[in-house]
Amino acid sequence: MKKILKTFILPLILVFAYSCASDDDGRFTSDPEFGWIEFPSASTTQSVNNELTLITVPFVTTAPINKSDITVSYTITDVVGSASDAVSASGSAKILANTNTGLIELNVLPTAATALVASDITFDIEITSAGGTDVGLPDGSSTTTHTVNLVCDLTLDLGGMYSVTTNYGFHDFLPSFNPHTEVTEIIDNGDGTFFIQDFSGGLYNGGPYTTAYGTGATSFDVTFSNSCNKIQWTDQGDPWGAVIPLNGGVNEVDVATGVVTISWFCEGYGENGVSVYTPL
Secondary structure, three states: OHHHHHHHHHHHHHHHHHHHHHHOOOOOOOOOOOOEEEOOOOEEEEEEOOOOOEEEEEEEEOOOOOOOOEEEEEEEEEEEOOHHHOEEOOOEEEEOOOOOEEEEEEEEOOOHHHHHHHOOEEEEEEEEEOOOOEEOOOOOOOOOEEEEEEEEOOOOOOOEEEEEEEEEEEOOOOOOOOOEEEEEEEEEOOOOEEEEOOOOOOOOOOOHHHHHHOOOOOOOOEEEEEEOOEEEOOOEEEOOEEEEEOOOOOOEEOOOOOOEEEEEEEOOOOOEEEEEEEEO
């Protein structure tokens, strides 16, 4: 009876062993030096400010034992905006011998935060080669492309005294009182918002609207926010209607100079202007 059982079990073992071998896709091997290069994650989101100088993206070899340096090459492909406006990179990186992780280093340019005021920047890093080591698996199940999302995290303290020059697109007394320059204060409210007493740059407070229409210091005061040096506001107005950002106008802070540009439009009667605030 024992001989019959042995005869029956042996073919089953052989069939099972063959089945496992035929399903092997390269992941399973007894060689501890076998492995491939991949990213451990698919994406990174990084906030950028003036203090950030380096972004690192890890990549790994899946081999348990790594006896020699592995040099990988990679390319950067733009998805949104231009990566070259924010970072520079060498195009290669290493996993040192007796380690399993390397770092792709992206040097953050001094102009990065300024570039990100206009738009977030997204790009893909793709590993293209690694010497004699495989990059990913043939079935595409490993991650060999990593997406980097750069977002602006730069907000200046705008509180202080400014010389403001306003060029008016329309008011009732053009061409006189255009442009107009005066000294004013941007007040930091301490909650992420800022206050300007006369958003018109002097037209409503001391200008021709004061004499003609009785406007004054509180007739056109506005509270606004500064999100990543983009000037924004809602629910603000003059005595005759809402005031909104001028369509197509500039509303931002120059991070290099601290100059604030505000483009405004009054829906009531169409007064509008571009006010440029230069720090004193």
